Amino acid sequence: MGRLTSEQTDAFLDEAHRAIVATIYPDGCPHLSTVWYRWDGAFWIATNRTTVKYRNLLRDPRITVLVDAPPRETSVVGYGRIEEIARDDAAWEGALAIVSRYVANAEAYLEARRDDPRVLLRVKPDKLVTWTPD
Amino acid sequence: MAQLPLDDPVVAGLLEGPNLARLAYIGLDARPRVVPIWCTYRDGEVIMVTGPKAAKVPAIEANPAVAISIDASKPPYHVLLIHGDASIEATEGMAEEYPEIVRRYLGDQGAEAYLAPMRERVKTQRRIRVNVRSYRVLDFVKRFPRSLR
Numbered sequence: 398m399g400r401l402t403s404e405q406t407d408a409f410l411d412e413a414h415r416a417i418v419a420t421i422y423p424d425g426c427p428h429l430s431t432v433w434y435r436w437d438g439a440f441w442i443a444t445n446r447t448t449v450k451y452r453n454l455l456r457d458p459r460i461t462v463l464v465d466a467p468p469r470e471t472s473v474v475g476y477g478r479i480e481e482i483a484r485d486d487a488a489w490e491g492a493l494a495i496v497s498r499y500v501a502n503a504e505a506y507l508e509a510r511r512d513d514p515r516v517l518l519r520v521k522p523d524k525l526v527t528w529t530p531d
Numbered sequence: 532m533a534q535l536p537l538d539d540p541v542v543a544g545l546l547e548g549p550n551l552a553r554l555a556y557i558g559l560d561a562r563p564r565v566v567p568i569w570c571t572y573r574d575g576e577v578i579m580v581t582g583p584k585a586a587k588v589p590a591i592e593a594n595p596a597v598a599i600s601i602d603a604s605k606p607p608y609h610v611l612l613i614h615g616d617a618s619i620e621a622t623e624g625m626a627e628e629y630p631e632i633v634r635r636y637l638g639d640q641g642a643e644a645y646l647a648p649m650r651e652r653v654k655t656q657r658r659i660r661v662n663v664r665s666y667r668v669l670d671f672v673k674r675f676p677r678s679l680r
């Protein structure tokens with residue numbers, strides 16, 4: 398086992414894995430949810446303002462993002478704070494860049510969800526921990 | 532304490548297949564943490580095994596509130612999301628459940644190759660036992676996150 402180089406980390410995060418994000422509920426318990434993301438040195442996540450994670454993050458912006466490749470493969474964990482970048486129509490391009498990594502017709506996918514209370518979030522990790530079985 | 536509905540095919544599928552669990556807890560630095568981990572469900576509890584020096588051991592001893600997400604790695608992306616309270620026990624030698632857990636993920640042959648060198652070396656492990664407080668099942672067909680309903 399070992400660590401990934403910075404180039405290997407970028408290449409791994411560029412693959413269309415899903416990310417698991419941990420936030421903290423008002424009662425102090427951890428919450429998990431699975432999201433699509435895009436990586437450019439920061440994790441970009443598009444979600445809705447009605448989600449538990451968004452409501453948790455408004456109160457406590459600390460977030461941990463895990464990207465792994467099961468069952469016993471490479472993983473990357475980023476620790477950071479969430480920044481809200483854009484909402485609604487202003488979040489469209491950012492959301493499109495994320496969704497198009499995962500679905501063939503990203504425009505149609507988003508169009509079907511046009512009225513969602515969309516929000517574009519960014520996590521620039523202050524700490525990134527990588528693991529590889531190699 | 533809740534029991535997971537093993538008669539629910541989505542739940543049974545997630546627990547029977549080699550689906551990785553992600554365990555979230557609160558770190559000693561008060562940040563949320565999430566790590567990939569293997570697990571099994573036995574006698575109404577989720578059981579995970581880790582090493583005695585793992586960072587999650589003192590953190591969970593200080594704050595037992597955990598969340599576990601067991602996700603299918605391929606579509607349809609079923610998810611079993613569990614909230615619970617964890618307790619940690621030191622084992623003498625390898626945890627009794629560990630071989631069964633490893634077999635679930637690596638298969639019989641893979642598990643033996645993985646476990647053989649450990650049987651000699653491992654003096655103690657830590658068993659993480661999670662009492663299920665509540666759970667949610669998402670199948671993205673009929674059962675969606677509340678925010679998408």
